[in-house]
Amino acid sequence: MKGLSDHTLLMNQMVGLCKKTYGWPSTLKELGYFVELIEPIFVNSESKKVNADLRLTSNKLVHTLVTECKGGVTVDDQQIEKYAKLTVESIIRKTMVHDPRRLEFEVVFATNIKFKDELLERIGTFPLLVFSETELTKENKFQNKEVENAFSSPIAISTKPPTHFYPFNDQDDRALIALYVFQKLVVLSLGTREDSSEIDIDTLLSKIQPFWKDIDETKKKALRGKVNDILFECQKKKELKEYLEKVKGKPSWRITKSLDAFRKGCQKIIDDLEKQRKLDVW
């Protein structure tokens, strides 16, 4: 997946398992799981905050999967320890399950096949879901029998994953983030649902990244930098220079000319940013 970070891809793949997305497996949806929360925060038995990626819950099984998507191999012992100290009391607060007295939970990790071996060495006995281009497999065991059965054999993946459930994070390419930036600028320029055609970077990010308010400051800084790069790239390109204007004296921008011309300019920047990424990687 060019330009999509492993973490963003995994978030979408896992949410996709709880939805009916054409061509994508609905394994968890079939067991009654729905996305109860994205980026949930729990407090464990040692009163430490645990920031997971997803809370997936099934009323049918009265069971929650606290999910950590690992788009890399960086798992320290502290993180594993925090997850190990989660209790049902940590999970039960504000659950939407119909019978909280019976609620059980377990932690699951999800990753791409390229990180599988290293992660397995670090996560102990926690179950691990592993996505490749052609199948979804499981390592270690789920405590819940139905979930264990559902993933006991590899699940074939016959088509492309969903990508629009979770838009992007700080690890994604500028070319990918630019899709959302340009789309929102056009909505603003049309002026139907927003108050002004001018917008500053933080407001723009809060409108295109729905989880912006809870993103930690280091990641926010990285995202601000990427969006700034995208907008300054527009100013450098002769195709877009006359279509996007920096508002004098403010950290704001606005579109000034025809939409189709703006689209062609935006598309060129996305393609150029993609080429720059290839150079960066090289």
Added chain:
Amino acid sequence: MKLKNRRELTQYLEDRLTKTYERLKEGKELEQSLLKTYIIESNLPAISNIPVVSGYSRDILTTEDNTLFILNVHNKRGRATFYIDTLNPRFWFFHTVNKSEFTDSFINKFVTSPLNRLDFPWFPIQFLEERGREEQFRGFSLRYDDKFIEGDEDVVPIKTLSMKLWGNTAPKVLDILRQDSELKHAIALSGVGIKHFINHEDYVINDITFQGKFTARGTSIDSHFYVLQKVQKTYEEKVKLIEDNSITISSTETGFKFYGQPMAIMLKKEIEDLKSFLDQLLSSKSPFRLWGVSKFLEKDFVKINAVDLHTGHELNLEAAPEWIRIYLPQGSCGNTVLRLLTNIQHYYDSDAILEGDENERII
């Protein structure tokens, strides 16, 4: 004519319906002056917000009924009176008995002005066919124009196809056309003719277009209203079903709640060149009216962030040669999805269908 209420309107339209039908049968009336009703989707808060249309003068009159209005429009080419029934606040009826050449032209301009918060209903092929099956099916019209052809048009099986067939054999002809391997992706139903009876005696014959225009002739205005309301209700249910799938994210103290799921347009005619297809689809031009930027994640898989220029709402898509997934953001209009599907049927693949949750076929 200044009408005061719904009862007077019904009486007036009944007179016009029956008289013009008699005169039409005697060859004294032109089809142009038949009773016509246009269904228009409105997201306007009130009738006073309806946009001014350049090239037309207009005035809006109120009646004793606070859901019924009279719109008079004129320019140097003609004039018309529309009786606007806003009983359903989202889907309005515009009734008129003036010449269709003038009224069609006005309605088209009235609805298609950018960002005016009005739209046609978009009846996909399967929706029109269902209406034909529910009533006595009298005929059909087809209109197909492949907008995605580039280069040598001679090597493409069908570039355009247009046809109108009325009579008892119409359904049989439609089936035969669909079995032809070259024609099958071009059988884009643009209208159906149906006859609806009340008490096996009084009836209306309605020609219904895919953009919600009903041209009526017959002996019963009640029959016309019955057909209108039934189609309006069925269409509104489809729009709401689509909006129930919209992607919604809301912030809470302990994380973000997430609802909704994508729908998919399934194509029978594969997209051979995704880049060219998207250049046409996202060009901001009619009929699709979509602005968008895209990024190929793989050579046959592309992520698209679009804006519907008709409403100014966002629309997120993913496309592969055999399908287009649609993620409708919260607050975006379900009619946008039906416009996309209907236009794909008329300008690319008439066999396209729309699927939602649980493999449920929405259209």
